[in-house]
Amino acid sequence: MLEKEPGNPKIHRLHIIALIESDYNQSQPILLARRLTHKMEDINLIPDMQYGSRPGQLCISPVLNKQLTHDIIRQTKQMAALIENDAVGCYDRLMNPLVLLAMRWLGVSETLARSIALTWSNTTHSIKTQYGLSSVSYTNTPATSLFGSGQGSTTGPTLWQMSFVILEDSVIEAGIDLSELEEPIHQLTLTSVDEEIDIDSPGEAFVDGSNFGSSSSVPSHPHIVSVVDKCSLFFSCFSNLQVIAQRWERALFSTGGAINFSKGFWFVFHLKWKSGVAYLTAPPPSVRLALTEGNNFENPVQVPHKSFYDTYRTLGVHISPSGDTKASFQVLLAKATDYQTKIAASKLPKEAALLSYNVYLLPKLGYPLPALTFTEEQCHALQSPTLMAFLPKIQLNHHIARSIVYGSLTYGGLGIKNLYSIQSLGQLTLFVGHNRVQDKTSKLLRISLSYLQLAVGSTTSVLSLPSKTYVSWIDSCWLVSFWVFLSRLQIQVHLTQHWLPVISWQNDMVLMDHFITQGYSAAALGTLNRCRLYLQVITLSDIVSADGSCIISDILHGIPLTERTSTLKWPSQQRPPAKAWDLWSSALKSLQPRNTLLCPLGNWTSISSHQTWNWCIDRSSFSLYNCDPITDSWRVHRRIGDSRRCTRSTASFVFEPIASFSVSHPPANLLPASLTFSKYTGLTSAIPGPSRPSPPLPLPLVATVQGLLTQ
Secondary structure, three states, X not given: OEEXXXXXXXXXXXXXXXXXXXXXXXXXXXXXXXXHHHHHHHOOOXXXXXXXXXXXXXXXXXXXXXXXXXXXXXXXXXXXXXXXXXXXOHHHOOOHHHHHHHHHHOOOOHXXXXXXXXXXXXXXXXXXXOOEEOOOOEEOOOOOOOOOOOOOOOOHHHHHHHHHHHHHHHHHHOOOOHHHOOOOOOOEEEEOOOOOOXXXXXXXXXXXXXXXXXXXXXXXXXXXXXXXXHHHHHHHHHHHHHHHHHHHHHHHHHOOOOEOOOOOEEEEEXXXXXXXXXXXXXXXXXXXXXXXXXXXXXXXXXXOEOOOOOOEEEOOEEEOOOOOOHHHHHHHHHHHHHHHHHHHHOOOOHHHHHHHHHHHHHHHHHOOHHHOOOOHHHHHHHHHHHHHHHHHHHOOOOOOOHHHHHOOHHHOOOOOOOHHHHHHHHHHHHHHHHHHHOOHHHHHHHHHHHHHHHHHOOOOOHHHOOHHHOOOOOOOOHHHXXXXXXXXXXXOOOOOOOOOOOOOEOOXXXXXXXXXHOOOOHHHHHHHXXXXXXHOOOEHHHOEXXXXXXXXXXXXXXXXXXXXXXXXXXXXXXXXXXXXXXXXXXXXXXOOOOOOOOOOOOOEOOOOOXXXXXEEEEOOOOEEEEEOOOOOOEEEEEEOOOOEEOOOOOEEEEEOOOOOEXXXXXXXXXXXXXXXXXXXXXXXXXXXXXXXXXXXXXXXXXXXXXXXXXX
């Protein structure tokens, strides 16, 4: 029995390690554990959320997944709640009959399963301490059943994986339609900007530690402002978390396990908007997460609540849901300071001192770095004190040029790794590796990257842009830290599946790129970007009339367009204040000093636009067609009188807005139209735009020689 915390010998804080007969214990992975593990991997049985005791998985990957999940929630400004759970003694509380049935289902022979069952039933247990072996022993009896293989058994990880498959399936999948459950499960749903990638995952798990997340089941709008709506979103999110957390507790209890509520906690991303800027705030103090435990249904246990600004430890890494790294920096700084003190007072020879730095300290400080977002200055502040104490131990001046310390052995350097290089190369390895295997982490990376691309508002891949131009006015996240590293070394990373906005008109331009060239400050660019996100526009063509001659007046006053809708999934953005719209209107005047653009847009160059035109004109019948974006139904408005010629290529048509009739299918070759309503006449004028290019025809099938011979 080993102390979990040095100096705390309390019985409930001791690790119980089973010292099993060596030959028997070493034969189990050869005969059973490895075969079952690889079979479960081959048939894709182990859930994606489980990373522990699996071949080919990294323990830093679930930490990165949590970081990316937090980033995406902050990027999208959505309401979400998460809970961290820790099972009590998972290897010691496995239900033997359930595990044996799972073995048989996976193909273990009856003879082998019976042998394992008899071994578990007839094993005699003694207690060994520093005072020797106990004279009293205990064993499995009908009155007092012993469960699990015990910690120290080589089959424990595999048996827990089998139990985890049953747990996850009963809590999340349930083998039925989730909407038909008495208390349906609403997991945390994350979707990319173009909705091509979506994750509906409960969370992450590493052996017996797990976390679950849930989002609101109430439909929300990016421009939500009502206090009532925000309250309904929060309580929907909270109740969904309570349902999934309680189901996990019941599933653990039914399979012999339990949750250690004292080690678990929950937190919620609760937003408060001020002047168009979102701030994370604490939930109402009256909200308490209470779960029943075991057979005790009368006295629910309150799960501790953490603030999203707090830092918590997960798999040896300290992270914060807010993205703040101050506390994690202090944890690593304490480790660096401890090494500095000990190495300075030691009498190690220079060979041993060099070994201690490379083999002990750097792995200790470097392990969590790829999942964190330290700046180069923070990494230097971590490593500098250790070098000041370490270099004299290898008979070097502590002021020696750091280019020599970090330089390669090939060129006469010491070959000591820089912490910022360890972090950055680790990030590059995780980014490239996960995107090559196309796993869950890859999806999270691409979802977060799509929102970073949308926040920057450029048609160039964000990882290829100079980071210094943008990082001062966009929200920080893991990918921003990775982007800064790539930009500094001018490394190009190209993804085959990555959403990018496109230029769809001649003379079109990206709005944020134009504002940057105008020399606005970082604060002003942040304000302009919030206005852009509120209006859900990216390029100049998104805010001009159908004929490309002028900016629509509603856009200048911060009124979202109704004549066209965006097909993208935009982050929540409340309306910025009046001062922001004054800046927005002033910034657009550089493109349109008076009533028309200095450089009007030309013809369409691409059909790949994120906007869908809800009003179109059919020139052959002079009819105005309107599509309802919600019901996808069409109505037709007839023209009144003759058209008023505007140019040689366009004409303004007047329509009666009320008199209309529905049609099932609109004609082909409709022209997008911009509308102008006259409050004096009550009539609507529509200006058509140029015709859009036709989609490319499918390539003809190439006839093969064998096919021609058989004809």
